[in-house]
Amino acid sequence: MALDNQTPAKNASADAARRRRGRSWAILIVLFALCGLFYAITIVKMAHF
Amino acid sequence: MQGDKGIATPLSVPYIQSPDMAVESDYRDWIALLKPRVMTLVVFTGVIGLLVAPGHLNPVLAFTAILCIAVAAGACGAINMWYDRDIDAIMRRTRDRPIPAGRIQPGPALGFGVTLAAGSVLVMGLVVNIPAALILALSVCFYVFVYTMWLKRRTPQNIVIGGAAGAFPAVIGWAAVTGSVDLIPLVLFGIVFIWTPPHFWSLALWANDDYRRAGVPMLPVVSGAKETRRQILLYTIVLVPLTMVPYLMGFSGLPYGITAGLLGLIFLERVYRVITDRQDEAGNSLTGDAPAKAAFKYSILYLFALFGALAIDRLIG
Numbered sequence: 001m002a003l004d005n006q007t008p009a010k011n012a013s014a015d016a017a018r019r020r021r022g023r024s025w026a027i028l029i030v031l032f033a034l035c036g037l038f039y040a041i042t043i044v045k046m047a048h049f
Numbered sequence: 050m051q052g053d054k055g056i057a058t059p060l061s062v063p064y065i066q067s068p069d070m071a072v073e074s075d076y077r078d079w080i081a082l083l084k085p086r087v088m089t090l091v092v093f094t095g096v097i098g099l100l101v102a103p104g105h106l107n108p109v110l111a112f113t114a115i116l117c118i119a120v121a122a123g124a125c126g127a128i129n130m131w132y133d134r135d136i137d138a139i140m141r142r143t144r145d146r147p148i149p150a151g152r153i154q155p156g157p158a159l160g161f162g163v164t165l166a167a168g169s170v171l172v173m174g175l176v177v178n179i180p181a182a183l184i185l186a187l188s189v190c191f192y193v194f195v196y197t198m199w200l201k202r203r204t205p206q207n208i209v210i211g212g213a214a215g216a217f218p219a220v221i222g223w224a225a226v227t228g229s230v231d232l233i234p235l236v237l238f239g240i241v242f243i244w245t246p247p248h249f250w251s252l253a254l255w256a257n258d259d260y261r262r263a264g265v266p267m268l269p270v271v272s273g274a275k276e277t278r279r280q281i282l283l284y285t286i287v288l289v290p291l292t293m294v295p296y297l298m299g300f301s302g303l304p305y306g307i308t309a310g311l312l313g314l315i316f317l318e319r320v321y322r323v324i325t326d327r328q329d330e331a332g333n334s335l336t337g338d339a340p341a342k343a344a345f346k347y348s349i350l351y352l353f354a355l356f357g358a359l360a361i362d363r364l365i366g
């Protein structure tokens with residue numbers, strides 16, 4: 001019976017961890033994309049001088 | 050509490066977020082906060098403003114300008130969801146949004162929206178130009194303070210005046226290229242501004258119950274379906290000649306003029322069907338508002354096709 005009670009809790013915890021991991025990956029991708037964009041902007045702006 | 054924010058409503062339901070309601074958010078919830086479907090239209094009109102403007106903008110800077118417009122529009126959506134979380138919890142259409150569903154807390158949602166809004170205006174100013182950044186800031190303030198906080202819960206004209214917020218991107222796109230604003234972007238602004246009421250009221254006709262339950266004074270809730278249909282027709286009658294102005298001013302060629310005329314005639318025919326929809330004494334549709342649904346769908350296609358035709362005409366003309 002104790003196992004029956006623990007399984008949903010474990011599943012919830014695993015699900016929460018999966019969601020956190022998804023968020024972390026999304027933030028990483030956005031940060032890399034911004035780095036790339038700002039690099040490109042810098043190159044374009046420098047070309048004007 | 051809804052009553053604190055505007056009209057009094059018997060169905061004011063306090064927004065209660067208990068800690069045990071909290072669920073870990075997914076990255077998709079944060080994307081949903083940005084109202085991506087609304088963003089699509091905003092990005093499109095921004096791109097059109099940018100394409101039809103005289104002059105040239107480096108593709109990287111043009112991409113940045115569009116990104117800033119998109120992010121600012123998303124920020125407006127997030128702030129709107131933060132402010133409207135009480136009525137969102139009441140309406141069927143919106144009750145599964147991340148805040149009322151308990152997947153994102155209101156505070157972080159507001160912080161997310163404000164940060165994105167400030168960031169997009171700052172980047173637009175630093176990278177593109179100051180006039181575009183100022184208009185972007187104006188559009189964000191207009192959407193948040195004038196539409197969301199002031200008009201939406203107080204007047205059935207909410208969508209008429211609030212429609213200005215959605216009309217800004219074409220002007221911002223133009224300003225990003227030229228660094229200024231003249232008559233043509235204001236005509237584009239006017240087209241989106243006049244298009245918004247028939248577009249939105251076509252939706253409101255069949256989402257009427259949701260708005261009534263939430264106490265939002267949309268035109269069908271306050272003045273009834275018959276008056277709403279009449280207003281949809283009046284705005285469409287004004288809209289169609291307005292779309293001809295770019296051609297009449299010599300800004301676009303005959304292909305755009307013909308396309309705008311044909312698209313307008315089809316729009317008028319769809320609206321005529323809304324007016325002549327089978328109704329009961331009170332004006333309620335007996336066909337499940339099928340013509341209003343068709344008009345709503347067509348209105349989206351209409352704006353995309355109209356502005357697409359303008360851009361193509363300018364690029365090849």
